Amino acid sequence: MDEEVKKGYFSVLRLGFLIAAVIFVALTGVLFFISSRYQKYETVQAYITDVSSRYRTTDKGLCTEYTYMVHWFYDGKWHVSKELSEEIEPDINLSQVKVNPITQKIMMKDTGAFLVGAIAALIVAILCLIAFISLTVITKTREKEFTGENGLLGEKAALTE
Structure with missing residues (x-):
């Protein structure tokens, strides 16, 4: 394969890894903020x-819709809210919920999943960045190997020496 074609492939691949790294860094920021x-x-x-x-x-198609009441104790009194869920059956063994202290709305999902997702996105971003840097180093090393001092490629560089 021609060296210029390989260089083009490496450039596209490097750009892909760089874009992926930027996207995953942004996703990490959003997930850390939510967490x-x-x-x-x-x-x-x-x-x-x-x-x-x-x-x-x-x-x-056909789906199951669940309706249920959630009772929670907050700020010295019991509160009740009617909840609706599609496809996900409520956990009748529920013993805790998280309450927003400002709005007093409840969250029944595991909020730790956002932190786990943020860490996973950060790891993927770092791996993409490592791949980008590695491909950049490989490309620059190949350019130096195939380019002589006078800037000619391959055999032409060897013939002029």
């Missing part, structure tokens, strides 16, 4: 009652 916001939520006692389900037809 830090959820760190301010307070974990409180909770339980679920009155679980009911029904089948509903959607564009994707």
Whole structure:
């Protein structure tokens, strides 16, 4: 394969790794931001009652819709909210929820998943950056090997010496 074609492939590959690294760094920032916001939520006692389900037809076919009541203790009193969930059956063994201290809305999902996702995105970004740097070094090394002092490529450089 011609050296210029290989150089072009390496350039495209390097650009791909660089773009991927930038995207994953941005994703890391977003996930760390979301994770830090959820760190301010307070974990409180909770339980679920009155679980009911029904089948509903959607564009994707038949799905199960769950309705249930979540009871949680916050700020010295019990609160209740009616929740709706499609396809995901509520955890009847729920014992805790996280409460936003400002809005007093609850979060039943595992907020630690955002932190795990942020760390995973950071690792992928670092790997993409390492691949980008490695390809850059390989490209620059090959350019030096195939270019003589007078800037000619390959055999022409050897003939002029």
